[in-house]
Amino acid sequence: MGVDDVPLDDKAKRMRDLLSSFYSTDPPPSLPANASSKYATLDTINTITFDADQYMNLLVQKSNLEGLLQRHVEMAAEIKNLDTDLQMLVYENYNKFISATETIKRMNSNIVGMESNMEQLLDKILTVQSKSDGVNTSLFEKREHIEKLHRTRNLLRKVQFIYDLPSRLGKCIKSEAYADAVRFYTGAMPIFKAYGDSSFQDCKRASEEAVAVIIRNLQGKVYSDSESIQSRAEAAVLLKQLNFPIDSLKAKLLEKLEQSLTDLQLDCGESINVLIVDKQILQEEIPADSAASTTHEDSTHEFAEAIRAFRAIFPDSEKQLTKLAKDLVIKHFEATEQRIRRQIFPEELLKMLRIIWTDVLLMDEVLPEAALPDFSFEAARASVELYIDSTFLQLVQDISDAVTKIPSKSKEATEEAFQLQSALDAGKRAVTDGSMNVLKEFRLLLDADFGLLLKLRDFIIDWVQEGFQNFFKKLDDRFLTLSGQNSLTSNDQDLTEGTQKEKVLSGLVLLLSQLCVFIEQSAIPRITEEIATSFSGGGLRGYEYGPAFVPAEICRIFRSDAEKFLSLYIRMRSQKVSVLLRKRFTAPNWVKHKEPREVHMFVELFLQELDVVGTEVKQILPQGLKRKHRRTDSNGSTASSRSNPLRDDKITRSNTQKARSQLLETHLAKLFKQKMEIFTKVEHTQDSVLTTILKLCLKSLQEFVRLYTFNRSGFQQIQLDIQFMRTPVKDIAEDEAAVDFLLDEVIVAAAERCLDPIPLEPPILDKLIQEKLSKTKEQNFSSLA
Known part of the structure; x- marks a missing residue:
């Protein structure tokens, strides 16, 4: 392995050892001289205790011939590299020694002559000092x-x-x-x-x-x-x-500060210039730099500076000044709540709250210990919640006024003269437009950009949602009050003879029924959509209380009220006719009744009451589907089994036994007549309401007939009256078959209670009816003329 293949760390370490051995006299750490040969290794070649013989023996023992040759080549390369490195080190150090020598020579040449200059400087300093001492002495x-x-x-x-x-x-x-x-x-x-x-x-x-x-x-x-x-x-x-001694001044100055609170409150109230006429706001906007705003701002600055000066004069007055500052905030909010109770508008409320918040921030700068922002936040919660509640209460009152102030055609208002359609339209507008306007006003509070209302944003959302829930419940209570009932489950005795604790117009009850239908089907979905769009969020009520606004519950309440108000209207109208029927049957002595000469006056009154009902329902109820149930003379019909025996030409005046035989046949026919459903579910349509009231009236007429005993003339009078009203009532009834059946029931009931049930002959019956019709036409013509 050549020197170039030795790792960088090993090579650097070897170079350091070489330099250290060259410049240092201390031997590097190595094995002791007397170390045992058994501890010798091939790495000891770089130590000062290197033994060449021992190293060669160890190398021969551990390597073969090829390894020895390879190690020879490596060592030759290492020796050559070491010689080169050593030569380079010598050259580098030689250059440094040359540079150091030249530097020392220059220093020696520069230092020469410096000692003489220093001696001259010292002499001059001593001369100056002596002259200075002489001047000072002189x-x-x-x-x-x-x-x-x-x-x-x-x-x-x-x-x-x-x-x-x-x-x-x-x-x-x-x-x-x-x-x-x-x-x-x-x-x-x-x-x-x-x-x-x-x-x-x-x-x-x-x-x-x-x-x-x-x-x-x-x-x-x-x-x-x-x-x-x-x-x-x-x-x-x-x-x-x-x-x-200014302690006596402290109480006096505090009194002056308290007096200034009243002035500041009056300034706050006078800085809002709002004129209210007929519940519509005619507002002259006050510029931001107007005299009133400037005066109030200057007064507040003066008050704040007075507090700052007071604290400087009386350092221990923090508690008293805090009370004064809080009293100022309390009086501001008291003035605000007084305006709210007198029906405030959102623009005015925002101005007052903005003034209060500006004053609070200004006072907080001079009296931070009072924590006025937090204190005003709690007071603002109560004021804004009061405003929202008052707005909903006013909306309930507006709706109530809209439905109760029904215009009439004449000065003496009668039920026939009421314009129910205009009142219903006014009520619908009051509900929808009023609710939308209320939401628009509340939206102004959410869009306010100053800190007081920004903190109340989530609270306002919850108050609006909860307010609508309570608003509809209060509106429901108000409808119950307008209908003359604290509870719709009151006994029917309250309506007996058309008298109540408070006189309630039947048309108003019908109007409330239709208004409830409108609220359930149109108003609540629209309000729910608007709330979801503009007033989503909140959630400060807590999940344990559930959602603040539950449209399904409100819809259920008004759906139920619509049905109950409609039933109440039908009951009121039916019982008014019952009073008329009671007077009709109570007055005469039916056992001694004279032969009928004309149709009785009660028939006209009865038809007039039906006309009044028709006028009312046609104003505000939809017409509904035209489904006339007409009777036929088919087998098993009520016409063939009930009317024909009473109108049969075979019944004569002279044969009472035969007439009674015919009556027995009528009773037997009941067992085989077609079953007919008289009273069905009432719908919110003209035909359904009119038919239901007519059925109830005819059923009442039948029951009154069952209470009295008639002679032949009395029975014939009942027959004449019923026959005359048969055509008019069938024209207005939706279910002609049921009405015709009830008319037959009245005649049959009279026959059952008659001592001599001989009916009028058809020619005489028709003659009396035609005379009454002619007389009625003449009266109508005279009244029109």
């Missing part, structure tokens, strides 16, 4: 005299200042330069203490008289209402410098 007496004269001059100036002090103080009093006067007097105090009782007695007395005047004037400034708070604070500082 000027010593004059210098002392000059210094003495200078001290005397300063003393004379001070004496002159003391003698001039009373006149200086008088000039300061005239010019009200009290700060200069205090500075002059406090500067002269050391001299007065030392020589005031001897040399400067008169000056001291005159100065004290002037200072007494100054103290009175400063006290007057502190107690003066016309002076600013800053001026009073500066006067207090000057009094403190004059060693005046």
Whole structure:
């Protein structure tokens, strides 16, 4: 292996050893001289104790001939390389020795002559020192005299200042330069203490008289209402410098600061210029640099500077000043909440909150110990939450006003005159537009860019969502109140004879039913979408309370209310007709009833009530599908089994037994008649509501008929009345078959309760009906004329 193949570390180590052996007299560490040969290795060739014979023996023992030849070649190459390295080291060190020798020669030549120069310099320094000592000696007496004269001059100036002090103080009093006067007097105090009782007695007395005047004037400034708070604070500082006992001033100055709080609150209230007319805001925007804003800002700066000065005068007043600062914030928010209770608008609220936040930041600079930002944050939470709650309460009131202020055509409002359609439209607009406007107002709070509302962002989102949930529940309660019920499960006795604790218009109940349908199907989905778009996030309520706004629950409530209000309307209208029927059947003596001459007046009243119902439902209910269920004379129909026996020409007046036989046949026909469903589920359509009310009225008529006993004339009167109303009521009914069936039931019930059930002959029945129709047409023509 050649020298070039030796690793770099080994080669570098070998070079260091060679250099060390060349320049150093200390032998490198090696094995002891008496080391046993058994410890000898091939690596000992580089040590100082190298034994060539031992090395050769060891090499012969461990290597063969080829290895010995190879080792010979390697060692020859190493020897050659070592000779080359040694030669290079010698050359390099020789050049360094040459350079060092030349440098030493130059140093020797430069140092020559330096010693003589140093001796000359020392001589010159000694000469200068001797001359300086001579000058000092010659000027010593004059210098002392000059210094003495200078001290005397300063003393004379001070004496002159003391003698001039009373006149200086008088000039300061005239010019009200009290700060200069205090500075002059406090500067002269050391001299007065030392020589005031001897040399400067008169000056001291005159100065004290002037200072007494100054103290009175400063006290007057502190107690003066016309002076600013800053001026009073500066006067207090000057009094403190004059060693005046100012503890008595502390309470007075605090009283002035408390008085300024009221002024700041009034400034805050007057800096907002808003005019409200008919719940619409006509707002004159106040520029940022307006007089009101500038005045309030200046007042707040003055108050803050007064607190800063007060702290300087009374270092232990932190607790009292903190209370004053918090009182200022509390009064600001009290004024804000008062405006909220009088129906504030979002722009106005933002202005007031921005003013409060500006004041808080300004006060925090001079009184950071009060922690006013955190304190104002807690107060703002209550104010903003109150604003959101008040806004929702006002929205409930607006919707209530919209549906209750129903315009009428005449001054004397009757149920027929109400314009339910306009009221329903107004209610829908109040719900949708009102809710959208409320969300728009709340959005202004979220978009505010100052710190107070930025901290409340998540709270506002939760309050808005929770507010809508509570708003719809309160709206539901208000609808229940408007319908005259605290609970929709109240007994029907409350509606007996059409009297209630509070008179409730049936049209209003019908309107509320349709408004509930609109809220469930249109308003709530739109509001939910808007909330998801603009008021997502929040989540400060905690997951244990669930989501703040649950549209499904609100939809369920108003869906149920819509059905119950519609049922209430039907019940109210039906019971009003029941009152009419009770009066009709209670008045006459049906056993002694006279022969019928015309259709009874109650029929007209009954049809008028149905017309009123039709007028109401047609205004706000959809028409629905036209599905007329007409009766036919097919086998098993109610027409063939009930009406024909009563109208059969074979029944005569003279054969009572035969008439009763026909009545028995009618009863037997009931067993084989087609089963008919009378009362079905009520839908929110005109036809369904009208038909349901008509069925209930006819069912009531049947029940009243069952309560009385009739003679032949009474039975015939019932027959005439029912036959007359048959055509009008069938025209307005959706289910003609059921109505026709109920009309037959009334006649059958009258026949069952009749002592002599002989019906009118068809010609006579038709004649009386035609006479009534002609009379009705004449009355209608006369009323139109």
